[in-house]
Amino acid sequence: MSVTVRAPAKINLHLGVGAKREDGYHPLDTVYLAVSLYDDVTVSTSAVWSVDVSPIGDVDVSGVPLDDSNIVVKAGRLLTAHHGIERAAAIGISKGIPVAGGMAGGSADAAATLVALDRLWDLQTSDDDLLAIAAQLGSDVPFSLLGGTAHGTGRGELVEQVPDAGTWWWVVVPNDEGLSTSAVYRAFDALPTPAAVGSGAVLAALAGGDLDALADALHNDLEAPALELRPALRETADDLVGSGVRARLLSGSGPTYLGLVADQDSAHHIREALLDQGYERVVVATGPVAGVHLVDYA
Ligand SMILES: C[C@](O)(CO)[C@H](O)COP(=O)(O)OP(=O)(O)OC[C@H]1O[C@@H](n2ccc(N)nc2=O)[C@H](O)[C@@H]1O
Numbered sequence: 001m002s003v004t005v006r007a008p009a010k011i012n013l014h015l016g017v018g019a020k021r022e023d024g025y026h027p028l029d030t031v032y033l034a035v036s037l038y039d040d041v042t043v044s045t046s047a048v049w050s051v052d053v054s055p056i057g058d059v060d061v062s063g064v065p066l067d068d069s070n071i072v073v074k075a076g077r078l079l080t081a082h083h084g085i086e087r088a089a090a091i092g093i094s095k096g097i098p099v100a101g102g103m104a105g106g107s108a109d110a111a112a113t114l115v116a117l118d119r120l121w122d123l124q125t126s127d128d129d130l131l132a133i134a135a136q137l138g139s140d141v142p143f144s145l146l147g148g149t150a151h152g153t154g155r156g157e158l159v160e161q162v163p164d165a166g167t168w169w170w171v172v173v174p175n176d177e178g179l180s181t182s183a184v185y186r187a188f189d190a191l192p193t194p195a196a197v198g199s200g201a202v203l204a205a206l207a208g209g210d211l212d213a214l215a216d217a218l219h220n221d222l223e224a225p226a227l228e229l230r231p232a233l234r235e236t237a238d239d240l241v242g243s244g245v246r247a248r249l250l251s252g253s254g255p256t257y258l259g260l261v262a263d264q265d266s267a268h269h270i271r272e273a274l275l276d277q278g279y280e281r282v283v284v285a286t287g288p289v290a291g292v293h294l295v296d297y298a
C-alpha cells in the first residue's frame with residue numbers, strides 16, 4: 001500500500017526579522033503565501049527508512065540528501081516516536097520546488113511526509129499534534145501543513161490564516177546555486193539591525209485584493225544580507241524590474257527572485273522575455289493554494 005501527498009512551496013510577502021533571540025533563532029513578523037510549485041511525497045511501509053528523489057521538469061535535485069539527514073526521515077522518526085511505535089517507510093520525493101531556493105522545499109516534504117505516514121498507518125494524529133511535530137522539524141514546516149495565506153510569528157512556526165481576497169501571479173526566477181538559510185541569518189546579524197517595518201500594509205493589501213497596494217508593500221529583511229552574500233543576485237533583481245513586473249521580491253532567504261504581475265497572461269509574457277534574455281529557468285506560479293493534501297492512495 002502507498003500514499004501520495006502533495007505540498008506547495010511558500011513565499012514570504014512580508015519578512016520582518018528582529019534581533020537574534022537567546023536560543024539563536026530570530027523573531028519574525030511574516031506573511032506566508034503558498035504558491036503553485038509542488039513536491040509530491042509517496043510513502044510505503046518498509047523494513048528500513050529510505051529516500052529516493054526524482055525531479056519534476058528540470059529541477060536540480062543533486063543537493064538533496066538520500067540518507068537519514070533528509071528531513072523526511074526526521075519527520076517519520078518524530079511521528080513514530082510521538083505514537084510510541086517502531087515502523088519505517090520507503091519515501092519517494094518528486095521535486096518541483098527549487099532546492100535551497102528559499103521556497104521551503106524541504107519543509108514541504110516534511111509536512112507531506114507527516115500527513116502521508118499518518119494516513120498510511122491510520123494513526124489519526126490530531127491537527128494540533130501535527131502542528132507541534134511540524135514546529136520541531138523547522139520554522140517553516142507548520143505553514144507548509146496549513147497553506148493558503150497566513151501570518152507567522154515566533155520564529156515563524158506560529159501560524160494563523162489571514163483574509164486574502166486576491167489571486168496573485170508570480171514570475172519565479174530560481175538560481176543555479178542555493179543559499180544556506182543559516183548563513184543568510186548570520187549575514188543579517190553582521191549588518192546593522194534594520195528599522196522594524198510591520199506586516200500591516202501587506203495584510204491590508206491582501207484583505208482588499210489590491211494589487212498596487214501589495215506591490216508597494218512587499219518587504220524582505222533578508223534581501224540585504226542575501227545580496228551581501230551573493231552580490232550577483234542584484235542583476236536578477238534589476239532584470240526583473242526591467243522586465244515590467246509590478247514589484248520584485250526575494251523569496252525568503254533566497255536566492256530565488258520573484259516578480260509580482262497583474263495576471264496569468266503577463267506572467268507568461270514576462271517569462272518568455274526573461275528566457276529570451278538568457279535566463280535558463282523561469283517558472284510561472286500563482287497563490288494562494290492549499291497546504292498539504294492527499295493525491296493518491298493505492
Ligand atoms: C527564511 C525562512 O524561510 C522564512 O520563512 C525561515 O525563517 C527559515 O525557516 P526554516 O528553513 O524552516 O528554518 P529552520 O530549519 O527552523 O532553521 C534553519 C536555520 O535558520 C536560522 N533561523 C531560522 C528561523 C528563524 N526564525 N531564525 C533563524 O535564525 C537558524 O540559524 C536555524 O539554524
Ligand SMILES: Nc1ncnc2c1ncn2[C@@H]1O[C@H](COP(=O)(O)OP(=O)(O)OP(=O)(O)O)[C@@H](O)[C@H]1O
Binds near residue numbers: 140178
Ligand atoms: N527533502 C529535502 N529537500 C530538499 N533539501 C533537503 C531535504 N532534506 C534535507 N535537505 C537539505 O536542506 C537544505 C535546504 O533545502 P530546502 O530546499 O528546504 O531549502 P529552502 O527552500 O531554502 O528552505 P527554507 O525556505 O525553508 O529556508 C538542502 O540544501 C539540503 O541539504
